[in-house]
Amino acid sequence: MGFNPFLVALFGGLGVGSLYVVFALGMNLLIGVMRVINFTHGYLMLLGSYLTYFLWEWYGLNPLLSLLIVMPALFAVGVLFHFIMVQPVLKRRSFEDTTLLLTFAGLLIMDNLFVKFWTDNQRQVPTSYFNTPVIFSTPWGDAVLSQVVLIGAGLAAAAVIALGLFLRYTWTGRAMRAASQDLLAARLLGIPATRLYAISFGISGLLAGIAGVVVAMEFLFYPEFGFNYLLKAFGVIMMGGLGSLVGTIAGGLTLGVAESMTAWAYNGEYGTWANGAAYVAILVALAIRALLGKSR
């Protein structure tokens, strides 16, 4: 039986969607725990991608093995960002607005440094699994995915499960959930806010790093990529709910499928209308939120 274009679009969408999940999860974690919208998140992801790329180019390191270096490195960068951008303004009354401006300024600075040092060139870590198709046969026709997308989806699933277990069974994870519910009560119970925030930012960076490794294998990436992904993550978070793990998973997969369906409906012109799916998702989710009268 031949390919079923609907199924191809669906599977492709789920594959991209799993990447959106990991990426948006890191952002949503920060929103949940400390009400910080981190605009630099897309560039943290790209930092992971570039690290993967250069480890491959200089030392020939397998991108999957480079996870072992990228994850701790991005954790450290996340902690550093906390002490640069969040800690100094923690006591300001307009904390949310201030961190918004600071992280956006951070985005501008990172974007420029990336362009300056690593140019606008499109890069990719070529892998043997990139060109290996995997065919799924279903009663309605066949669907095809590149093997690398499956690996990416597997990594994403592992990361999500690990995060879920971490939030549920470790002291730090439980402290994070407590802080996201009621910061004052959590602090009264002896949870050190600064350390918790720093660790949250680190974990957020680590998740961005995982997404970065996947991006380096699956796509041609370049500095502007970070900004595009940021908008997509907003779409995911707005659909899924702020600070919600399950919501982020549902939102990410939905956005991935919505984009690939839009691209399919418009004859594969991926760039023109498919990116609009994210904006429409953001605005529709926000409009619903506004109509229901929920301010958060």
Added chain:
Amino acid sequence: MSSTPSALPSAAGARREIARLLRWNHRRSILLGVFGLLALLPIVYPSPYTIATVLFYIPWYLAMAQSWNISGGYSGQLSFGHWGLLGVGAYTSAILAVTYGWNLLAAMAMAAVVTFLLGLLIGFIGAALRGPYFTIATLASAALMQLILLNWKSLTLGSLGFPIFFIIVPPTDLYYGALALGAVATAMVYLISRSRIGLAFQAIRENEDVATATGIYARGYKALAFGLSASIMGPVGGLYAFASHYIDPTSAFNLLYNLQIILMVVVGGRGKVLGPLVAAVLFAWVFEVALTSFNVYNYLLTGVVIFVAVLLIPRGIFGFRGMPKLLQF
């Protein structure tokens, strides 16, 4: 000033309010002085090339910065969507002037109406969203505006760009047009800062729940604030279109402008009149003279300055303790 606070001002109250707003004071003299100096610039540097490439951008940025100041400074709605309004204003003016042969001023006035209504809509729908969530909504709506104009090929010619070659405006006219717009925007900000409407905006910015509890219709005021702010961006876009003779969805929709005006307002002091004015003149000069447009360092500088200003001078350049009271408005 009226002593009894009420949601709806009475006729007598309104008359008192208008009389108060018309009274002259030193603040107005300072503002008038700044604009008087700016009006002299083309006489000091009469070269049409200098006026078109450098001087024009000073009042142009000034108008944009004051526009952002209304929503971002007074009512507390940090907008990352003004670049979308600029693009819509540019396309509205250009299409009306070229395709339909309108008078340029009428085309820009219509652009103001269009962006005002768009702003009203965004402000009204987005009023339920607070802080960063409103910001994200503005960012997404601007990106969507760009996408729609990019794909509406019968009207905008899409990514080919929209030529305005046959409309040639003398640089001096462009300069004084932008200066007039900047003056209108500054007057708007000044009047807002001195009026009940402005008090309502600031009350909403400081604490929306308390403001609502005192009888302020927050949703209406937020829509109004964003609409007023947006209305300036229409003619700003029109001036951009007529100054550059050619627009396309990438050049007319440029997030950089939005970031630069945020920088100007943050450095000048959010919710102030004079600070953003001076900062806008200063940074317009930096962006257009010290760095040429679209230099890669333009973004870098913008980022670094916003970062430092937010951390170190949250009250703006005239907000320091030692500064004369006269300049802190």
